[in-house]
Amino acid sequence: MLNTSEHESVIQVCHLNHWYGSGETRSQTLFDNSLEICCGEVVFLTGPSGSGKTTLLTLIGSLRTVQDGSLKVLGEELREISQPAAINVRKNIGFIFQAHNLFESMSAFQNVRMATDLIGMPRAESRPKIEHLLSRLGLADRIYAKPRFLSGGQKQRVAIARGLIHGPRIVLADEPTAALDEQSGRDVVSLFREMADRDGCTIVMVTHDNRILDVADRIINMVGGIIKNDSVLRQTENICSFLRKxxxxxxxxxxxxxxxxxxxxxxxxxxxxxxxxxxxxxxxxxxxxxxxxxxxxxxxxxxxxxxxxxxxxxxxxxxxxxxxxxxxxxxxxxxxxxxxxxxxxxxxxxxxxxxxxxxxxxxxxxxx
Amino acid sequence: MPGETLHGPVWEAGDTKFMYTTVSISSLLSGGRQTVLSIAGICFAIILIFMQLGFLGAVLDTAVLFYDNLKFDLVVRSPDYYHFCDPKEVSRTYLSRIENVIGVEAVKPFHISLGRWSYAEHSVQRGMIIMGVDTNGLTFSSISSKVALPDLRLLTDDRSILVDEKSRPDFLGFDNSRRFSQRDIGLRIELNQAECEIAGLFKMGTGLAANGAAIINEAGYERIFPNYGTGRVALGLIQLRGESALDPTQARDAINRSLGFDPGISAPPVEILTRAEAIGRERIHWLSNTPVGFIFLAGVLMSFIVGAIIVYIILSTDISRQIGEYATLKAMGYTNGFLNRVVLEQAFILGMVSYLVSFVVSLFLYRIVGEAANLPITMTAGRQLVVFISSMLMCCLSAVIAMQKLRRADPADLF
The missing domain is CATH 2.60.120.10 (Jelly Rolls)
Structure with a gap:
């Protein structure tokens, strides 16, 4: 079921509405949004706070119940999905949260291993993968360090590694580069780009970091719970450079x-x-x-x-x-x-x- | 390829069985000093349980101390018998009647009562257990090496007494002001205003009824308690012989029959109990007819509750502190069951560590407190098991309550 080939859509949002609260305090956060995101796309979600982009992200991550409309992720309809099935979907998603949420007592390595252990990857196999990924993110000499010995940016990169190590089909990230300096931020997004191009991994990230806009295939701008603008950037850019000539x-x-x-x-x-x-x-x-x-x-x-x-x-x-x-x-x-x-x-x-x-x-x- | 990351049941493969422990231990370790303090708190509760049960056990042990150190198979006593130091009395004629029953080796009279100890010009008096014994044939015996049995041959006349070395030091008159010793032999004191002389020492312990104990012969006992009816005894200690000794219950029934007693028809004037019955009833008496049992069991319960609250506080603080981390695990696809198990395991580890520490500390405290209170507190296997189970129960109970907090770990709040 959770299979898609290249260029097939991995996320299909159809007339999606969402409300918070109940009774008189009930307020709508998403208004009839439709969206399709394909395999291997790098999508940036932008918009002011309260525009519904995090709500959309949590819904896609099957962390929240779909109330109205349809939302298909990796071919699985999330509306009225069972808890075990939702967990199964989540295992194919890499989550990168704004707060790093690392276990203080575990080393960077152990924190990342929580993700490979979950999918039952043998430790002999996961060890070199984790070491490689952490090195790739510039943490080669910090692999076995406890979070309290890491800087904010380093912790964030460990959290990113934890979100990516199990080879997710979709990565949902919330301001992953906010805590990073320009070079580390660049490293992270180029890794995203690489995963998208090489493995067909789909990246959806909330970001306002305009230093990394060039990586995006698409920028979706949300305002007041509605997708205001959905521009396919890379294609436009390609056409532009062609036209210019x-x-x-x-x-x-x-x-x-x-x-x-x-x-x-x-x-x-x-x-x-x-x-x-x-x-x-x-x-x-x-x-x-x-x-x-x-x-x-x-x-x-x-x-x-x-x-x-x-x-x-x-x-x-x-x-x-x-x-x-x-x-x-x-x-x-x-x-x-x-x-x-x-x-x-x-x-x-x-x-x-x-x-x-x-x-x-x-x-x-x-x-x- | 991405597709390969899909798996069936979560726990099917890999070295995942270590994960719980990794998470639980490390999150406990991350508590650092707080965890150490918390374990100290739990230990405090467990030690309290150990002490309360120790005291209770000691009280019950001392209650049967005299029975333990006397040699007998059956005991004749009054149906109104209350406890060992307040046994009421039975007519001496029963003793000789029982002695004639087949299978009975001997029946020895035993007197016991509380008397007043005084020394020289001091106006202060102390309560003391006074035992009157038949110096010819009554046997003390003990399996404990801490007990020094009285040498009844020293009771040469009705003025000689043997005193228990374990008598509390508030007795007046002894030479070194601490406890009776060889140097006190020959000291003249008064029991119920009748003059007596310390002829020897023994070491048994006195229990809670009085702070000291002394042994005197039957004639001396009558001298000290002039109002005590002659021809009456507190207890008759029956020794059986031959095959009867192998089955005291049957021997008791045989004696009852030959004396014409049928407990089914009318209450007999005397009660005959086996050694085991007498000891068992003595324990039950102290446990249920006195506040002793209630006080200590209430103490155990309080300690249990305090311990459970401490464990709950540790676990729930730990959960609150790491709520984001737990929520992240949930987002990744870890189940509630996994997280619950982590909490349960933490409780388990806390319980184990605390129990072991408490056990060692309690062994030490039993010795110190036992010596100070003159109470023989021993660490029995049964008590270790009871306290261990209580500790684990205490921790697991708290874990189950603390698990409710895990539900607040909502991955939807992370973005």
């Missing part, structure tokens, strides 16, 4: 560029797949992120190749600009990735940027 967009302000990028959708095509069909209504603009396409036009009943386009080139703009139907068919001649912008957004950008318009018109003129 093309002459078509070179003059756009960074803001317009980002805006444009965040509205672009990534689509993948396999060899021979039809991207645009001649005669169809044109509603979208395509940029080739990678790959190669062939443009054919049917003339006098016979298809005729009129052009080939490669990485960094674009197509589909003629139909958009002139409001015509598609004047040619575009077929992927190798596996191709395109960034796609829909008509409305295309028009907005067009209106916002004279240079873009003139550049585009020039290009169209040249091509037709």
């Amino acid at each position: 093309t002459s078509l967009f070179s003059d756009l302000t960074p803001r317009t560029l980002t805006d444009l990028a965040s509205n672009m959708e990534t689509r993948e095509y396999s060899t021979g797949e039809k991207i645009v069909t001649q005669g169809d209504e044109g509603r979208e603009f395509f940029m080739i992120a990678q790959g190669r396409v062939e443009i054919t036009r049917i003339r006098e009943g016979r298809p005729e190749t009129i052009n080939q386009l490669g990485t960094g080139e674009y197509f589909g703009e003629v139909a958009l600009l002139k409001g015509q139907r598609r004047n040619a068919t575009v077929i992927a001649s190798e596996p191709t990735t395109c960034y796609v912008l829909d008509y409305d957004k295309f028009r907005q950008v067009l209106d916002a940027s004279d240079s873009f318009t003139s550049e585009l018109r020039k290009a169209v003129f040249e091509r037709v």
Whole structure:
């Protein structure tokens, strides 16, 4: 049951409501939130205190009972879940709390071992793993130290190791870097990033630490119990850097560029797949992120190749600009990735940027 | 791969059985000085229990002290018998009638009463147990090496007395002002205003009824207690012979039959008991007819409650101190059962350590207090077991109550 493959969603939030208290003091903290988080995503939760982000985190961690709506974690519906099943879900989650909560009398090593013991990992196996992870977090010489001999940041890193050592599928963290200096914070988040990329571990963390924003795939901003903004950062960033390199967009302000990028959708095509069909209504603009396409036009009943386009080139703009139907068919001649912008957004950008318009018109003129 | 981290039952694999102990011991150790003080507190309670039970045992032991040191198989006594130092009396004729029953070797008269001891010009008098014995045939015997039996041959006339070395030092007249010694032999004192002379010493102990004991022959006893009816005795100590000695109960029934007593029909004028019955009844008397049993048992109960409260305070402070840690364990997937067991185990460790310390301290205290109070407090195996079980019960009870606090460890509060 608790199995997911890559790109499958590990956390599915659907019309989730939550209240605290009962009777007259009952107050709602989450309002009809829906959200999907995929395997391997690094998601930052931000928002002012009381915005419901910790509530959401505890619900995902199955530490709190789901009251209304649906919440699936690792394929398991948490609403009305039994206690043993909830515990089973929790064992697949790594928790990192703001307070380190280390047993004072146990060494860093023993504290971390509480997590591997729980899942029944033999001690011969867990020992080198724990030592390696603690070293990785810069605690190589503090492995057997008691918490009272550790600084606040070191304790926090031990707590992080405890949350990660058992190879959780999901890591839920609350301000994990708040107590850390810049370098340690960087070490921790790059470890998160590595776990996400290598093991498909999903990281959801509440943070306001803007030194580490670059690690996030997504930033979810909550206000007053509602998800206000959910931006897919990494993708946007990739598109941006790609767009910046093309002459078509070179003059756009960074803001317009980002805006444009965040509205672009990534689509993948396999060899021979039809991207645009001649005669169809044109509603979208395509940029080739990678790959190669062939443009054919049917003339006098016979298809005729009129052009080939490669990485960094674009197509589909003629139909958009002139409001015509598609004047040619575009077929992927190798596996191709395109960034796609829909008509409305295309028009907005067009209106916002004279240079873009003139550049585009020039290009169209040249091509037709 | 992540998928491999999924397991079935939590306790199936690994060296997890050590975990409870790791958590419990280490969390106790982390208490540091506080834990040491707490253990001292629990020890205090357990030592109190040891002492209370020790005193109770000693009282009961001293109550049967004389029975213990006298040689007899059966005893004849008054149905109104109250306790050893207040035995009422029976007619001497029964003694000779019983002596004629087959299987009876001898029946020896025994007198006992409280008398007043005084010395020379001092106006102060002290209560003393005075035993009147038949110097010809009565035998004292003891299995204890701490007892020095009286040498009845020294009672050559009705003025000679033997005194117990263990008599409390508040008796007047002895040479070294501490206790009777060889130097006091020949000292003249008065018992109930009748002059007597110390002829020898013995060592048995006196119990709670009086602070001293003396032995005199029958003639001397009559001299000291002139109002004591001649032809009456306090007890008749029966010695059996042959096969009868092997089964005192049957011998007792045989004597009852031959004397024409049938306890089923009417209350007999005298009561015949076996040695075991006499000793058992003496204990029960002191336990139930006097405040002694109640006082000490109430003391035990109080100590138990105090101990339980101390354990509860230790455990619940420990839980409160580490509530975040326990909540974290819960979040990780540890069950309530695990945490409960940790608490129970802590209680168990506290109980064991405290018991062992208390046991050693109590052995030491038994000796000191026993000597000071002149009470033979011994550490019996039964008492060790009773106190051990009480200590464990005390700790576990507190643990169960303290477990309620664990429920407050809510992992949802951690974020």
